[in-house]
Amino acid sequence: MNTPSHSSNTEPGAPSSEELRDQVEHTREELGRTVEALAAKADVKSRVKQSASEAKAKAADKAAHATEETARRAGEVKEQATRKAAAAKEQAAHKASEAKEKAAHTAALAKDQAAHKAVEAKEKAAAAAATVGDKVREKAPPAVQDTAQQAAETTRRNPKLIAGAAALVVAVVALVRRRRNR
Helix, strand or coil: CCCCCCCCCCCCCCCHHHHHHHHHHHHHHHHHHHHHHHHHHHHHHHHHHHHHHHHHHHHHHHHHHHHHHHHHHHHHHHHHHHHHHHHHHHHHHHHHHHHHHCCCCCCCCHHHHHHHHHHHHHHHHHHHHHHHHHHHHHCCCHHHHHHHHHHHHHHHHCCCHHHHHHHHHHHHHHHHHHHHHC
């Protein structure tokens, strides 16, 4: 049997020894990377730590996003509440103004009616006083007539007294009517 001789590459197309060394080096590097990858996969503890770290970062991102979203929505709700409060305030002010105007109008009407009734009462009181005065003068003795004359002159000198009495009569009449209407 003949043993093949181990001489340098004599066969045509065969790689040179330098090329073979490069291939071996390249194969060793690939094998080293593969071994490192397998070792990393086999290291469960560091994989769990890595996975927990990623989950923690993801949860922190979600929490930050939720906080931002909550703050944004709270701002929107606050703004909406402020607008609604302003609208309610404006509406209340408008209604208060209307009520004030209505009350002023009603008060003015009541004042006018009271003044009119006071004038009527004054006229009626003066007419009644004149009628009573005439009857008293006709039937009263001269001494009583003199006293009546003095009272009439006092009343003429103090017309405010008659106006006050007439206003009192109007107020009493108004109160009586109001109580009846209830």
